[in-house]
Amino acid sequence: MTADQLKACLKIVDEYVRSAAGALISGIDRMTFQMLVNCLKSEDPEAVKEAIDQLAREGRPAAIPPLYVVSVAHPHPWVRQQAKGGLKSLVEEAELEELTRGKDVQDAVRALIARFGHYKAKN
Numbered sequence: 751m752t753a754d755q756l757k758a759c760l761k762i763v764d765e766y767v768r769s770a771a772g773a774l775i776s777g778i779d780r781m782t783f784q785m786l787v788n789c790l791k792s793e794d795p796e797a798v799k800e801a802i803d804q805l806a807r808e809g810r811p812a813a814i815p816p817l818y819v820v821s822v823a824h825p826h827p828w829v830r831q832q833a834k835g836g837l838k839s840l841v842e843e844a845e846l847e848e849l850t851r852g853k854d855v856q857d858a859v860r861a862l863i864a865r866f867g868h869y870k871a872k873n
Contacts, residue, residue, distance in 0.1 A: 752825065755855075757791050759819045762859045764788075787816045790824075798824065799832045806836035811866035814840050815859050823855055841866070 764787060789801035802820065805813035814837065821833035837846065849865055850858035 753791075753793065756819065756823045756825065759823055759855050759859055760787060760791055760816060762856060763816045763819070763863070783812065786813075790816055790820050795826050795829050798826075798829050802829075802832050802836045806839045809840065811840065814846075814866040815862040818846070818850070818862055819855060819859055822858075 764784065786801045786805055790798055792798050792801075798820065802817060805817060817833045817837050817840070821830050821837055824830050824833065846862075849861045853861060
């Protein structure tokens with residue numbers, strides 16, 4: 751997948767954060783989350799890894815869709831592996847596979863947003 755395709759998939763997450771999530775995420779949390787998602791678009795692998803680590807550390811289910819995009823679509827294999835590691839701390843592999851099986855990346859992201867698109871702290 752190209753960097754442009756990666757950005758197109760992450761745009762779905764951006765649109766979600768701006769619209770439906772707006773009522774659920776405080777202004778500062780929304781800005782911080784958007785900054786992290788924007789950082790995932792970077793061509794600098796270390797910058798992307800820092801964003802992945804921060805999203806995983808926060809433990810919020812809303813991080814699953816953007817991390818999934820990076821795990822399957824980022825042009826750098828090392829970054830994809832880092833995102834897969836971040837996902838493991840947020841969602842069981844079996845559940846992720848069940849929600850994304852047979853879908854293209856954009857449809858998978860929509861399914862993940864439908865399931866995890868809220869911004870509650872992980873229990």
